[in-house]
Amino acid sequence: MDIAFINLTHHEKSKSSAWFVDHLSKTYTVGTFSYDADNSVIHDILIAKPKLIVCWQVDFLVPWFIAHGQKAISVPMADACENMPSAYFELISLFGSISFTGLIADKISAANGATVKLEYWPKPNFDLGAKRKNFCFLGVRKTDFEFPIELIKRLRGQGKKCHIHNSIDSYLPTDHSIRFDSQYFEDKNDLNKLLLNSEYFICPRPCEGIGLSYLHALSLGCIPIGVDGPGMQDYIQHGVTGFLFNPKDKKFKTLLKDIRECDTEAIRSNIYKQLESNQSRMNDQLKNVEIYINQLINLTEEEFRPFIKRLKIGRIINPTRVLNGRYVHGVSLISAFASIIGIRQRLPRFIK
């Protein structure tokens, strides 16, 4: 095994990171592990001694691995760590990182960390001239569904045909008042047919790591409507390839006006062009990632030693024991740890 790819079980289930693993597998032998299924996996990975560890949304493990002499890079996602302090980004990108959103790339750069930008652009898979029957599609995810539901209510009030799909991962709160039009699709083609028939797609979350659900809808010609936040900002241009709105605007006045006045055919044509032209951009970025990973793998022990030395104190924290699988606590703990390191660097030499 050249690369150990550490992931979370929900990504494994939805296969949302499979495309990236497949790409890495072309050059390296990759072993995939789920941290939240069994957190003692980190000790086992130390036995395997891979050439590089890629921590996909488990970025807080990176300092621990480096402290144990393993080369590790992070793939932080904006929906998990957008509010973390600068010291956190400094730590997780100490050896290297891959950013999917501009926000994360900026935060890492501001923290003097190393990162390489990567975007996921699916291929367009729709006919430009095809007519669409439904007005919009919404796949409700997580529990932060207040704003899309409010928007749907307003659109339905205007007589528009909207389809609401239940894609909530966890339990639905008992006080909701949503009538779902579909619960699950036995065949993915049924979902695709529905999307190919929908004019708009409402992005379900205010912040996305990558946002594969709306990118999939984009590839089927749906015009995305989403919050002007991380993820959507990177892929949607307001009025050109979709619509972005401020969630504080609870009446959606501007948004509804923009939607009413837009030329859907022109936007769909822009989406098609954007997806096509960005294929080469994505391939170039993937090549950059490959070169980057190759360089990190080929780093000599002597070149890597300063990183270990800097995080030597990290050995005292054992994420398996201390955190017991609750990685959110892990994030807070490691950020606290980061602050301690920050203080330590400013101490007089004799105390160090």
Added chain:
Amino acid sequence: MTISNNKPKALIIDPACHSHAGHNVDSVLRYAKELEAKYDVSLAVSGTSAKLLSSGYKVYKISNPYPFVKLDTFTNSFCAKIYFKCLQLSRYIYTWLPRVLDHRSSSARHKLKCILKEFKPKDGDLLFLPSTDYYYGLEILKFYKNTKTPANLHLRFIGVLENGRFSKRASKTEILKLIKHLKDDFRIKISAETERYATYIKNITGARVEVTRYPLTIRKKNDSNKAVTGPLIVSCPGASREDKGSFDTIPIVNSIFATCGEKVVVNVQGFRKGDLAWEKDAMFLAKRHPTLRLLAPRVSRSDFERYILDADIILLPYNPSSYWYRGSAIFFESIEQGKYMIGRGGNAFVDDLADNNIIDRFYKIDQLGAMMESLSLKPKSYFKEEGEARLERYLSMYDSVNIG
């Protein structure tokens, strides 16, 4: 059973074969039967029931170093709660409790050493651990390495992870380290219960890891008494525990009731009194629910088989966080009866087999409700025919158990 001198010997070691542990006598005897043709089989197990003693195999008694087995026998919920708190504490502060447990596991290891000395494994003999408990697996591997025993060794991992978490240096990590060291020894065979766990061990150790499944016993069916009309019967066999998805019982039954009404009846074993999974509210609701039949917390083997046999659908809503790498003996016991099954996605055995249409998969309870709604419209004969077709498909895909 007479022991002939011509055949090589096989010793099946299962420290978790105990009335309170997950591995029942039946599963160990199935493996013994599989090995019988090639070996003179002896058993080293932690629970010696009458069925085991009357099986004709030579039985050695070992003890299980895993503490749950002993302490779970307390029916006093107060004791159970204190014990659970200690367990939680030990996971955070791993100080005194692991030492006590380590003492217990040391005595268990010593006993095993004595048995191995008595067994005297020779060239061509087999030591088989069908459910490798990490302490024992580690001990066997150390014994194997130090004594340079000429026998073949087969370690089958089942992904029960709790055992690896008590001591400071996790025994799971230790055993994987030792396997990596010994991986080139051709006499050691490593296998896992599921594809996912086999891949995991292979990735960590670099060793060749195969999948050893559960031996099936296909019996002639006598369904003449089975009702072809009436409500659809859905059973969730197995003890009611958190890891078996039992905390979801009420949402599941509510969801099925909301979509299917009285067309579907759900059978569930009750929570054990004093068990850690005891939830008064859940039990209170369960007793009043119109479409839920609450069975006794413990059922005899024959009742258990009848429980599976009488069902139209077997539901396995196991918790993926516990079964991410694991398989289920109940799955195999149900498929050998040609049962139509539905399992929760994320569990290794469900994900392994759902793509081949051997088991239906659901991820969330609302989805299960919608699935049940469409299934409740089908005649009962559909589940029998489809279940048997699935069994045929399974047998055509996995024709051997892959032990020896």
